[in-house]
Amino acid sequence: MEILGSVSMESSSFNDDTNSTESLSPEQSIASSPPMSPMKRGRGSKPQKRSVRYSELKGVRKEKKREQNKTAAERYRMKKKTEKETVFTHVEVLENRNKQLRDQVESAEFELKSMKDLLSQVYGMDVEAAIRTKLLYS
Numbered sequence: 157m158e159i160l161g162s163v164s165m166e167s168s169s170f171n172d173d174t175n176s177t178e179s180l181s182p183e184q185s186i187a188s189s190p191p192m193s194p195m196k197r198g199r200g201s202k203p204q205k206r207s208v209r210y211s212e213l214k215g216v217r218k219e220k221k222r223e224q225n226k227t228a229a230e231r232y233r234m235k236k237k238t239e240k241e242t243v244f245t246h247v248e249v250l251e252n253r254n255k256q257l258r259d260q261v262e263s264a265e266f267e268l269k270s271m272k273d274l275l276s277q278v279y280g281m282d283v284e285a286a287i288r289t290k291l292l293y294s
Contacts, residue, residue, distance in 0.1 A: 272284065
């Protein structure tokens with residue numbers, strides 16, 4: 157009889173365990189079960205739908221990415237604008253320097269012509285012809 161008594165006790169404790177899970181609401185039983193990945197599925201089973209929380213996270217990530225892209229595009233445009241301004245100022249500097257050098261060349265050419273005219277007046281000959289003949293025979 158002891159054997160029957162112990163079996164009945166075990167069966168009553170077994171029933172208590174099953175009763176405790178049966179008394180849980182569906183939300184509690186789902187919450188107590190281990191979470192499943194939305195992509196994992198058994199052989200032959202249908203894919204499970206992703207939870208609302210996942211789609212919310214996806215939306216938040218998308219919005220965050222959009223904001224990052226927006227700020228990056230703004231930084232890129234500002235960088236390009238400053239580079240463009242720098243190039244334009246450099247072009248202006250070079251144009252001014254070019255004008256100065258052209259003025260110097262023009263001044264030097266005028267001075268050279270004046271000196272040649274002066275030499276031709278003093279010596280009474282064509283200076284360029286004298287320079288050519290002197291260079292040929294020296």
